[in-house]
Amino acid sequence: MLTLTEAPPRPPAATDDRPHAVVIGSGFGGLAAAVRLGARDWRVTVLERLDQPGGRARVFRQDGFTFDAGPTIVTAPFLFEELWALAGRRLADDVTLVPCDPFYRIRFDDGTVFACSGDAAAMRAEVARLSPADLDGYERFMRLSAETCRIGFEQLGAAPFGRLADMLRVAPDLLRLRAWRSVHATVARHVRDPRLRVALSFHPLLIGGNPFAASSIYCLIAALERRWGVHYAIGGTGALVRGLTRLVEDQGGRLRFGAEVAAVTVHGSRASGVRLASGETISARIVVSNADSAHTYGKLVPPSHRRRWTDRRLARARYSMGLFVWYFGTRRRYEEVGHHTILLGPRYRALLADIFTRKRLATDVSIYLHRPTATDPALAPPGCDAFYALAPVPNLDSGTDWAAAAEPFRRIIARRLDATLLPGLESAVVTSRVLTPRDFATDYLAPRGAGFGLEPILTQSAWFRPHNASEDLPGLYLVGAGTHPGAGLPGVLCSAKVLDAVVPHAAHA
Numbered sequence: 001m002l003t004l005t006e007a008p009p010r011p012p013a014a015t016d017d018r019p020h021a022v023v024i025g026s027g028f029g030g031l032a033a034a035v036r037l038g039a040r041d042w043r044v045t046v047l048e049r050l051d052q053p054g055g056r057a058r059v060f061r062q063d064g065f066t067f068d069a070g071p072t073i074v075t076a077p078f079l080f081e082e083l084w085a086l087a088g089r090r091l092a093d094d095v096t097l098v099p100c101d102p103f104y105r106i107r108f109d110d111g112t113v114f115a116c117s118g119d120a121a122a123m124r125a126e127v128a129r130l131s132p133a134d135l136d137g138y139e140r141f142m143r144l145s146a147e148t149c150r151i152g153f154e155q156l157g158a159a160p161f162g163r164l165a166d167m168l169r170v171a172p173d174l175l176r177l178r179a180w181r182s183v184h185a186t187v188a189r190h191v192r193d194p195r196l197r198v199a200l201s202f203h204p205l206l207i208g209g210n211p212f213a214a215s216s217i218y219c220l221i222a223a224l225e226r227r228w229g230v231h232y233a234i235g236g237t238g239a240l241v242r243g244l245t246r247l248v249e250d251q252g253g254r255l256r257f258g259a260e261v262a263a264v265t266v267h268g269s270r271a272s273g274v275r276l277a278s279g280e281t282i283s284a285r286i287v288v289s290n291a292d293s294a295h296t297y298g299k300l301v302p303p304s305h306r307r308r309w310t311d312r313r314l315a316r317a318r319y320s321m322g323l324f325v326w327y328f329g330t331r332r333r334y335e336e337v338g339h340h341t342i343l344l345g346p347r348y349r350a351l352l353a354d355i356f357t358r359k360r361l362a363t364d365v366s367i368y369l370h371r372p373t374a375t376d377p378a379l380a381p382p383g384c385d386a387f388y389a390l391a392p393v394p395n396l397d398s399g400t401d402w403a404a405a406a407e408p409f410r411r412i413i414a415r416r417l418d419a420t421l422l423p424g425l426e427s428a429v430v431t432s433r434v435l436t437p438r439d440f441a442t443d444y445l446a447p448r449g450a451g452f453g454l455e456p457i458l459t460q461s462a463w464f465r466p467h468n469a470s471e472d473l474p475g476l477y478l479v480g481a482g483t484h485p486g487a488g489l490p491g492v493l494c495s496a497k498v499l500d501a502v503v504p505h506a507a508h509a
Helices: 028-039 078-086 120-130 132-155 164-176 183-188 194-201 203-207 216-228 237-250 293-300 311-316 349-356 402-420 437-443 489-502
Strands: 020-024 043-048 059-062 065-068 097-099 104-107 113-116 231-233 254-257 261-267 270-276 281-283 286-289 322-330 340-343 367-370 385-393 429-435 476-478
Touching: 020 028, 020 270, 028 043, 028 078, 028 237, 028 286, 028 489, 059 429, 065 237, 065 385, 078 237, 078 489, 113 120, 113 194, 120 132, 120 194, 132 183, 132 194, 132 216, 183 194, 183 216, 203 216, 231 237, 237 254, 261 293, 270 286, 286 293, 293 311, 293 476, 322 402, 322 437, 340 402, 367 402, 385 402, 402 429, 402 437, 429 437, 476 489
Parallel strands: 020 043, 020 286, 043 254, 104 340, 286 476
Antiparallel strands: 059 065, 097 231, 104 113, 261 270, 270 281, 322 385, 322 429, 340 367, 367 385
């Protein structure tokens, strides 16, 4: 009998006759899918077009600094623990997660700071400091958030929505939770202070949504953070990527880099494998795509095998905003700056309208500032700091020429940081690089350079989203931000968990 820490023996690759599964992309969704398939006795090959694993969670290293390219916040760590347990190991043996306290600080344009944490008493004190009259409303909102989290995340996050009946089954809960309302509208019904309304409604931006349009179901994020906390992986998010890669290999899986998939091949009416850009074909019993769902259907699946996700439908879909990310290192440390800071500009609703509706690059910015060296100094040379400044921007529908706009926009961010959190910044920067929506389109093959794929609105959620088991092509499965339940680490990991319900065990394939 195997114990939790004993991985089952795997045959050598040359004699491995387990049914073959190909996974397109090695982002968190693809790696989690590979581990789950490997635990169910599939032989897995993960194909990654970049030169390292992680996809949007890849790692940049330059001039002695280490930068996580993508996700920086770990919530619901039990989802990672599940993956390690499936591979017969313990997460703590390979990765050290440390809690962030506070989770993050929100700095409003008037200089007021609001510290978000998992401590209920501390949060009540923060709310009372800003607006004592909103205490009761805040408590009501958190009760609603907890109930929404119980239904939307705990019950439905890893449940497949492959049939319309699945959507009808949850319709009463969606009606009761008034899912047609936006997150901001729901928050505004509970608290009056404009700063609190921002602090309690910005969370959809973490998954590519506009708080004024995203379904109130996403109010669950506040309760999710409170219940499971916000964590940081020592060594950066890349440490989780490296750990998952080892799990896949220990299960007998294989990862190939520089392997770009050009098409999903079809035999009869089922996916039969993939064809690489090099011309090589790889046969497989099933194909799992961690590529953007719109790219999967628009570029990889032959049009003759698409009924629902046609080019016309993909063109009409709404896509998330773009992201401008500036990675930089400084020759000095800014000890007064915490691990996670949200620096808000003078506008909230109007800026979001510029980004999501008017598709216009604004000259004022709101910034998420990540300073991992507040917790993990080893990511920078001694006496230095590593930073990541992210500003939401319009996707490529804006027509912005990022080749010309990137440096002026970076300077706008630098001036804002210099004037608020990082005095003397420009003279302190010793290394720098940027990522724009154009880079998301070229590096990650993200349609319209969208940072999170399809926008998380009610009519593009659950059954309305591309299904985890393709509704167009049997044998094709989808994981990642573009399928159910959506973006963010918990959502992406849950998308892989859905495979347990929709992909047969290898012995029955």
